[in-house]
Amino acid sequence: MRRRSLLLAAPVGLLSLAGCGDDSSGSDRGSPSAGTESPSSPPKATIVSGPLPEVTAGTGFGQKPTVAKGTGKPSGNLAVRTLIPGSGTAVGAGTFPQVNYLGQIWSTGKVFDNSYDRGRPSVFQIGVSQVIQGWDQGLVGKKEGSRVELAIPPELGYGEDGRPESGIQGTDTLVFVVDIVHVFTEKDAAKGRTVRQSDPALPRVGTKSDGRPPSITVPRADPPKKLVADYVIEGDGPKVKETDGVLVQYRGLLWDGGKEFDSSYAGGRPTALYLQRVGVKGWAQGLTGKKVGSRVLLVVPPSLGYGKDGYQGVPGNATLVYSVDILALL
The missing domain is CATH 3.10.50.40 (Chitinase A; domain 3)
Known part of the structure; x- marks a missing residue:
């Protein structure tokens, strides 16, 4: 069984996009695409450039990063910085970026999720409320080949309830480093x-x-x-x-x-x-x-x-x- 990603925003998302396959309470009766959502328009976050903790090791694209603990008070807004700029296809609402990522808690530096140790990138649809809103809004416009760092306030992460089972409290700001490996669009097809x-x-x-x-x-x-x-x-x-x-x-x-x-x-x-x-x-x-x-x-x-x-x-x-x-x- 593959570990559930903590990026997923809500129980419904965990059910449909967790990849564990352990839900037996029914199936998508209609077409194979039943349940796929159209891009939605959540409240627009204010995006700022910092503060953001320093990446102290694993600074190259595709390398598992080590990120310092946050110092001082984090911004109440969504902080986004491109650490390595890419030149490929841009992430857009409704697209499926394939990413490697590491997530940790601002105040403690505790890593609560990362894809690097799982040995393969993860794929998420952006802009349709299938991931936390900090991702939905912070990654749009970023290009394939980019490394992006985000500091996400609670209301754009897991909300006031947090995810206690993962050590995330309702007051925690989350820090992510995300490598955008590929952006799947309608132009992608089988190759072999x-x-x-x-x-x-x-x-x-x-x-x-x-x-x-x-x-x-x-x-x-x-x-x-x-x-x-x-x-x-x-x-x-x-x-x-x-x-x-x-x-x-x-x-x-x-x-x-x-x-x-x-x-x-x-x-x-x-x-x-x-x-x-x-x-x-x-x-x-x-x-x-x-x-x-x-x-x-x-x-x-x-x-x-x-x-x-x-x-x-x-x-x-x-x-x-x-x-x-x-x-x-x-």
């Missing part, structure tokens, strides 16, 4: 080794990696009775576990007639979802074991899709065809 599609009885999926919806051609034949989960492009990232969350781009078509009924491309951004919470069981079974960076053809029989009742835009007993680009683990 193209795998030959030689079975004429299966749909053919386009292999262009230009961020546009890939073509899907469904044959005029009876659909397979069992789940199909085949590589179209095989990436070289880690394998997806059944308890993982994934960041994906996808299209969904009906086998009968080839009509598109669902697509993340239509929303203009990738979709974050957790395999144990997706209503289409064929996703959980088909993507488990596949590598990050891959494009996968899923052919989902009714028993692993929407069954005899169907769902919005999907008739009962429909076989579903998906192209899924696995961009990252959450």
